[in-house]
Amino acid sequence: MRENDLIAWFAANARRYSHVPVGIGDDMAGVVLPGTVDQSGAALALLKIDQALDQVHFDLREHTPRQAGVKAVNRCLSDCAAMACRPQALLIAVALPQAASTEMVQELFRGCESAAAAFDCPIVGGDTAVWDQRLAITVAAMGDSRTAPVRRSGAVAGDAIVVTGRVGGSILGRHLTFTPRIAEAQAIHQVADIHAMMDLSDGLAQDLPRLLAASGVGAVVDAARIPIHPDAHTLARTDGRSALAHALTDGEDYELLLTLAPADVPRIQALGLAVELTVIGTITAQQQLVLRDDHGTTQPWPRGGWEYESAKP
Amino acid sequence: MRENDLIAWFAANARRYSHVPVGIGDDMAGVVLPGTVDQSGAALALLKIDQALDQVHFDLREHTPRQAGVKAVNRCLSDCAAMACRPQALLIAVALPQAASTEMVQELFRGCESAAAAFDCPIVGGDTAVWDQRLAITVAAMGDSRTAPVRRSGAVAGDAIVVTGRVGGSILGRHLTFTPRIAEAQAIHQVADIHAMMDLSDGLAQDLPRLLAASGVGAVVDAARIPIHPDAHTLARTDGRSALAHALTDGEDYELLLTLAPADVPRIQALGLAVELTVIGTITAQQQLVLRDDHGTTQPWPRGGWEYESAKP
Incomplete structure (x- = not known):
């Protein structure tokens, strides 16, 4: 069973509760704390959990414990960005290999702490355990948003x-060094009505269909407008796959994918953000995903993107 | 480095933030969501993360995935009970072994869901990943409390x-089948001013000193009053260690340890809870922990209790 199917199954089999307006299936969940009201009437606590596993998301044979800690926290913060959420607190659980030294654990914590501090977000609690398996780091985040959180489901024809930054080839190093787009999400959210947003963790090829499915819409994407990262070109020169294929399917870009009214595009461009904002296509009412090349002829949407095929039937 | 020392190091090295009145070191953290006020002026979101690892906290060679899911959730809910917290939402991350079947993942989820539903608590989100290591389940909880959360630090001379239930010998099965004392904590909190509370996860021998250290107090405990579980006696018959030693050091009791004014004891006894409430001793101003036997002579406090010795120096 693929991850999408598992998540759909979880969502279908989880009970519904009235204090959970945003449940399983978005980048974060939204929960109303009972007896709590904010200035505008309903304070949502936004919640997220995310794992970083040794030899899956990082590799301690090549990377430092500090790098692992930074990545574990930033992966979770990228999901906060995806909801235009302001992270307010993190919890961190680590399953430590028996051979872990005190120094290693402290370096791991320093990595987590530095990534969190970059967004003024406290680490408020954690859990440590030791086992004879590899390092697993799990990060949970709680945050809030200035207005209703931006979901995946609001895209309209x-x-x-829009995509922030450039995509593809993150394996060359950016998967460890990326900056979660929290500031950018806040800035855009401040000047424009973002209809739908998510972060690009599994690659545009896989993530865009998720946003479209959540919104019940389709899209036409112009291949030539996809902001391909130089790293994707570098990879293309060595492995024979196209730079575009890398840009669409490599994953771990941790950039934002968002949709808004075309009239708002100049407004967000005028922000002068350090990161590029590129319009790659248009949402359509017809629930189809079309990739258009330079000549206006359509190509098949690539099936890939990073998704584990777990769980045999 | 032992877990206590690691936690102390984390707490000392984590930045302080004004919106986090309860940080690292208690059963849950307490965070104020900015812009949020509750009817009494300050709404605290209580947060906790906890892991359950295969062959550490459960063993898939003997236990079902459903049992593992139940235990993972109940361990986290037991920490909620320890703060007199009402759990409002859970997040669950699973690192799945490659061989995991869809059926296995679904059973795991059903276990989590049934444990959460027993306390009307939704599972609002999660994360799944696959690796070539054993199953790791991480559960994060958010909740609130009727009043200020009950901390470990409020015990006074x-x-x-007081201990709920009976302790020792949980390895014979109760470590999988216990009920988090959420209802009991709520009921007691309703009629009495609980000064300090925590759950017994590592054993009275190790957990009581933590509560005393947090409160800056000592205690005299009467060995004969410790409510020893029949399972501890069963173990004692086979391994030659005393039932009392099992009761103090086995851990995984998931009972509550709390302190309150002696005048409140009859009040909580009068609740008629299904679980026993036993007064095992008295808090003292002198920061010493004394275990008194039947004859009034003092015994050394056992050093044990379940604590990993991870992280070599």
Whole structure:
């Protein structure tokens, strides 16, 4: 069973509760703390949990414990960015290999702490355990948002589809060094009505269909407008796959994918963010995903993107 | 480095933030969501993360995935009970072994879901990943409390020390089948001013000193009053260690340890809870921990209790 199917199964089999307006299936969940009201009437606590596993998301044979800690926290914070959420607190659980030294655990913590501090977000609690397996780091985040959180499900026909930064080839190093787009999400959210947003963790090829499915819409994407990272070109020169294929399917970009009214595009461009904002296509009412090349002819949407095929039937 | 020392190091090295009145070191952290006020002026979101690892906290060679899911959730809910917290939402991350079947993942989820539903608590999100290592389940909880959360640090000289239920020998099965004392904590909190509370996860021998250290107090405990579980007696018959030693050091009791004014003891006894409430001793101003036997002579406090010795220096 693939991850999408598992998540759909979880969502279908989880009970519904009235204090959970945003449940399983978005980048974060939204929960109302009972007896709590905010200035506008309903304070949502946004919640997320995310794992970083040794030799899956990082590799301690090549990377330092500090790098692992930074990545574990930033992966979770990238999901906060995806909801235009302001992270307020992190919890961190580590399953430590028996051989872990005190120094290693402290370096891991320093990595977590530095990534969290970059967004003024405290680490408020944690759990440590030791086992004879490899390092697993799990990070949970709680945050809030200035207004209703931006979900995946709000894209409407006619929306411009925007990507921050450049995508593809993150395996060359950016998967460890990326900056979660929290500041960018806040800045954009401040000046424009973001209809739908998510972060690109599994690659545009896989993530865009998720946003479209959540919104019940389709899209036309112009291949030539996809902001391909130089790292994708570097990989393409060695492995014979196209730079575009890398850009679409490599994953771990941790950039934002968002949709908004075309009239809002100049407004967000005018922000002068350090990161590029690129319109890659348009949302359509017809629930189809079309990749258009330079000549206007359509190509098949690549099936890939990073997704584990777990769980045999 | 032992777990206590690691936690102390984390707490000392984590930045302080004004919106986190309860940080690292208690059963849950307490965080104020900015812009949020509750009816009494300050709404605290209580947060906790906890892991359950295959062949550490459960063993898939003997236990079902459903049992593992139940235990993982109940361990976290037991920490909620320890703060007199009402759990409002859970997040669950699973690192799945490659051989995991869909059926196995679904059973695991059903276990989590049934344990959560027993306390009307939704599972609002999660994360799944696959690796070539054993199953790791991480559960994060958010909740609130009716009043200020009950911490470990409020014990004062003269307090009665109370334990719920009976302790020791949980390895015979109760470590999988226990019920988190959420209802009991709520009921007690409703009629009495609980000064300090925690759950017994590592054993009275190790957990009581933590509560005393957090409160800056000592205690006299009467060995004969410790509510020894029949399972501890069963173990004692086979391994030659005393039932009392099992009761003090086995751990995984998931009972509550609390202190309150002696005048409140009759009040909580009058609740008629299904679980026993036993006064095992008294808090003292002198920061010493004394175990008194039947004849009034003092015994050394056992050093044990379940604690990993991870992290070599």
